[in-house]
Amino acid sequence: MSEKIDFSHVRFLVVDTNRLMCQLVKDILMMLGCTQVTTARDSEKAIANLRAGGYDVLITEWNLKPRSGLELLDWLRTDGGSPDRMMPVIMLTANSEVEYVMESRDKGVTEFLAKPFTADGMYRRLVSVIARPRDFVSVKGYFGPDRRRQQIPFEGPDRRQQKPD
Template sequence: MANEEITKRGVLVADASAHMAALVAVMLRSLGRKDIREVCDASKAMFELNHRSFDLLIIDDALVGLDGVAFTRKLRANSDCRNRLIPIIMMSAAPDAKRIADARDAGITEFLRKPFAANHLLTRLDNITAHPRSFIESAEFVGPDRRRKTVSVGKKARRSVDGLAEAS
């Protein structure tokens, strides 16, 4: 839908295939999302992200202009972009373990292997909502915290402020 009402929960879908972008938009609408924009290349995606706020970016790994990993690195590094902190779900038809790790290290929040069903998308959306991750900025990484769970190490295993182990 070209003239959808802009809402606070907008989603940008970026896929080289207009048919796949439309299919993802249909899935999102079936899940209750109303404000969905579809683009087919990296330059249009970056234009949209620089001109209005979105709550989510769903991007294909094989996006025209920049692949999804390079696009994500560029977006996360752009401190002037209003959407640099948004959750990003990457889709890919044939990812291997290295590509998934590269996506995670670029700042991807969630990953979907194509083909997928609406319930797979819903699982990723629910995970983003239920378990938001802190945004990390360092010399080597900009993006959501790559750790998926918090582990309690207990009092005995913690270090004291001065760097010495606490005695119990």
């Protein structure tokens, strides 16, 4: 039997200033079986929604007003009023340059998806944040998912399995 993913009980908040983009992401989520998708067009509305509770995953654009998507992420991760500091966050943004990826990562983003995105890319990020949850790290200046994800193949002998001399 293979692992399945059932999106029907996962509650999403999608934040983007662009109406068509909000609608497209919502349509994709509904097509995948989601039943609870809320959209917001600015960060204050998003915060009000998050405060009210009832969300499992936040998908946000960086380019928001009055607070940016990055500030929204920071609020969620560090503010005392945050409803869930460990909520998975997908940064879905046209700020696609590498410095934005690094900055998002340093603020505790769970996944980064650059626009323009593909359907496959979107699906992979969704599966990653739901089915492959990461532990969190709290250290001075950072609260967010453990950023150590790189798997470097090593071809030498694995000395960790050897008994000490």
